[in-house]
Amino acid sequence: MEAHIKEHPAWFHRFEANWTPTVLILDSKGSERHRIEGYLPKDEFQAQLEMALARLAFDQKKFADAERLFGEVAEKFPQTSSAPEAIYWGGVSKYSGSHDHTALTATAEELQKKAPESVWAKKATPWLH
Numbered sequence: 001m002e003a004h005i006k007e008h009p010a011w012f013h014r015f016e017a018n019w020t021p022t023v024l025i026l027d028s029k030g031s032e033r034h035r036i037e038g039y040l041p042k043d044e045f046q047a048q049l050e051m052a053l054a055r056l057a058f059d060q061k062k063f064a065d066a067e068r069l070f071g072e073v074a075e076k077f078p079q080t081s082s083a084p085e086a087i088y089w090g091g092v093s094k095y096s097g098s099h100d101h102t103a104l105t106a107t108a109e110e111l112q113k114k115a116p117e118s119v120w121a122k123k124a125t126p127w128l129h
Contacts, residue, residue, distance in 0.1 A: 025052035033059060047073055047082035051089075058089065063097030066090075084115035088124060101127075 025034035034052035036045070054069035070090035074083045091107025094100070108124035115121050 023049075025049070025056070027056060027059075043077055044080050044082065047077035047080040047086075050076070051082050051086060054086070054089065054093075058093055058096075061096075063093045067093035067097065078114075084111060084118035084120035087111055087114065088120040091124070091127075 021037075021039065023036040024032055025036075027033050033056050034048070036048045036052075040048060050069065050073045054066050054073060057063075057069055058066035067090050070086040070093060073086035074090060077083055077086075087107060087110055091103055091110075094103040094107075104124070104127040108121070108127035111118065111121035111124050112128070
């Protein structure tokens with residue numbers, strides 16, 4: 001669904017949209033699961049949309065699906081700002097489905113190699129110890 005702020009100001013207040021464009025990914029119950037605010041180049045936008053699908057799978061505890069979807073984002077969009085986040089959440093998904101802590105160590109090592117300055121690599125640092 002698409003809404004223009006001048007035509008539907010109540011929607012913008014309901015969803016607390018503070019900037020345009022704002023894209024909201026809602027689940028089947030109408031709960032917000034992902035938000036994209038402001039303009040993004042095509043690859044960044046596509047990566048964010050696919051991250052939303054992966055996150056939805058994770059929130060539904062479909063960990064194998066989430067791991068696969070996060071992996072696809074990291075593989076298809078390696079130069080985007082979403083790639084390190086996808087690697088991080090892919091590792092969390094793998095761990096959540098298996099409870100194998102080595103998945104977290106491997107994820108932290110991958111982030112140190114591919115995106116060492118990212119906030120996601122920093123968040124994974126405890127997994128190295």
